[in-house]
């Protein structure tokens with residue numbers, strides 16, 4: 001499944017407001033989302049906020065095991081311990097959690113299929129960090145078919161994935177659980193900058 005990373009910083013064009021609050025960020029509908037879709041997005045963001053905090057706590061709790069390559073969630077998604085890579089993972093997760101617990105807006109759009117950035121079957125979501133610090137996201141119709149939080153490729157995990165782009169500097173080097181695990185084993189330097197690895201790591205331990 002494909003997700004777009006939009007690297008350009010844009011100013012949100014807010015044409016409507018529906019106030020579905022997450023635990024922290026405020027959901028602002030810019031275009032196309034029904035009330036039910038805004039609620040689904042808000043729930044996903046709330047779960048992602050909880051997950052990010054839990055994940056950071058789990059890394060701290062399991063640091064000794066990470067150093068000896070004996071905490072499976074870390075080695076599965078980020079490979080063998082290396083000080084620089086662990087710092088990178090902590091920084092990405094910290095940035096995600098900080099933004100999700102900030103007072104910035106989460107500006108959301110729900111484009112129709114075939115409309116950029118939802119051009120192709122399997123497109124799920126896209127993200128930019130606006131110049132004012134708000135995060136703008138586009139949710140394709142596939143997003144609303146994903147499980148909210150159970151297993152892999154979830155709605156909450158998608159929010160983690162997209163926030164890792166917006167504030168964590170990640171890229172889409174590989175998609176999918178098998179490819180992400182391959183990166184962790186064979187190219188952990190890429191694993192720690194690949195968005196799906198952060199998504200699956202969070203889905204694994206939450």
Ligand SMILES: [Zn+2]
Nearest residue numbers: 003004172195
């Ligand atoms: Zn992506």
